[in-house]
Amino acid sequence: MSDLVVVSFKGEETADQVLTKLQQMQKEHLIDLEDACVLVRSANGKVHLKQAVDLVKIGALSGAAWGGLFGALVGLMLLNPLAGLATGMAIGVGTGALSGALSDYGIDDDFMRSTGQNIEPGSSALFILVRQVNFDKVLPELKPFGGKVLKTSLTNDQEERLKKALESLNSSGTTA
Template sequence: MSDLVVVSFKGEETADQVLTKLRQMQKEHLIDLEDACVVVRSAKGKVHLKQAVDLVRIGAVSGAAWGGLFGGLVGLMLLNPLAGLATGMAIGAGTGALSGALSDYGIDDDFMRSTGQNIEPGSSALFILVRRVNFDKVLPELKPFGGKVLKTSLTNDQEERLRKALESMNSSDTTA
């Protein structure tokens, strides 16, 4: 089962930087991300979602592959496999892109937009679904970014460790 973690950061680019760092740590098998999204609230107050998984593109590619396969088979039976292949790919890509646009994977978009309205203008937030994490190795890497924990589904002990790690950087910023 995955855990949801939502952390806000000062600056519109900070959440992107943290996500890049988390992806590097994922390659080292220190964290296993199921889904991630960066929410940016511009200085004018407009909320932008940056999905980590582009479902429209994935749907179009997958649909084109399946459509091409089935179109080629139908075209082979009708003695015109190239026409069947081209038609199948076009129809498959269109329906795949449509299904990708209509599907919602992972973290609910409405939840992210409503939470994004509550962060300060000119800041960003990172929404992640985490399958597994090695807190002892990941938390020290996140300290330089600071941040404020908004919501989690972690245990109380894990949430407190995360808060302390992020707030230790925030408190050192205010004393300097």
């Protein structure tokens, strides 16, 4: 089961920087992210979501592959495999992109938008679903970014460790 962690940061680019750092740590097997999204609340108060996984692109690619395969098979039966392949791929791309646009897994967009209304304009927030994390290695890497924990589904002990790690920088007065 994954844990939800929502942290807000000063500055519109900070959450992007933290996500990049977490993705680097994921390659080192220090953290296992299931889903991630950066929310930016611009200076004029508009909320923008940046999904880490582009479901439309993934849907279109998988649809093209399956459509091409089935189109080639149908075309082979009708003695014109190239026309079947082209038609199948075109239909597959369209249906795959549509299914990718309509599917939403992971963190609910409405939840993120409503939470985003509660952060300061000109700031950002990072929403992550974490399968596993090595707190002893990850928390020191996140200290330079500061941040404020908004919501978590972590245990009380884990949440306190995260808050203390982020607040130690905030209390010194040198935020990123």
